[in-house]
Amino acid sequence: MGNEHPASSVADLLKTHALDLSQYEEVYKHIHANPELSLHEAGTASTIANHASLGAYTVHTALGGHGVAGVLTNGSGPTVLLRADMDALPVEERTNLEYASKTTFKDPQDGTTTAVMHACGHDMHVACLLAASEWLAREEVKRTWLGTLIVVFQPNEERGLQAGQTENVIADKAVLKIDIRSQHAGTRGKVLKAMRRIVTKECEASGCEKFPTFEQIRKFPLTVNDESVTNELNQTFTVVFGQAFDPNTVTSNASEDFSDLATSVDRPYCMWFFGGIDEGKWEKAVKAGRIAEDIPVNHSALFAPVIQPTMEIGVKALCAAALTHLGGVVS
């Protein structure tokens, strides 16, 4: 069975069966106001697993902690997996939004309290994937595809950024947490060696009685999009989004475990970005040459995507991507 979902028919389907996103805006605000740190996403998981948008799916919970997955089998055909991450960060929100987080987390181990915030858009990813799940399961949409759709809400993406990380300097010992990002394995090796050299020599210079110890807490593989999957997506996104779509994504230094999901089962993958900054605000910052000063980036206490059109674009991209790779029904 060939792919019977050319880009134009995907775009048509999205137009003729528009989704009402108002209830997903509420889901977004709720998750934003109730953020949970990595490994503690129980409330978010329950919001997801009990949401009506997964009504047609077989839902699995408690995956790798608080992960949730929905599976929708619709005849025989390819399997497509869509993924959203769901954890928040130890950041104190300063956006002044009406749905801003006032949540804190008390570490049961050391008793410290940390403010928690969705400062990386995972709340938006969850809302978008729930909306896309509903749309792809609608009878009139479902009859256009064949295969198995898996939607994964992944916990624990922001590993290593747990509470207490800023209070790690204690009188008789020092714990340094260093996050190294590189685009080539060779560079990574060099930077790791240099880091060990500098720390060891600094310890010697200041007369430390104990040698420093080094421990690798986490490691992400490079994310390199599959060429053929990406080319097909480029065609669909170009038709669906027109000028708003940029196929030439710049290489990013973000750290991500997304590719593990696919490479662990030897399947191809594609990761894309979508923006969340108000257009007027962006234009103004560009004009004033103040992008770095005026546009809060991920992990900032001021990170605040505009709900629309961010959500609409996020949902459409997921729906279009799934239809591009699921089998089509010849009508």
Ligand SMILES: [Zn+2]
């Ligand atoms: Zn992040």
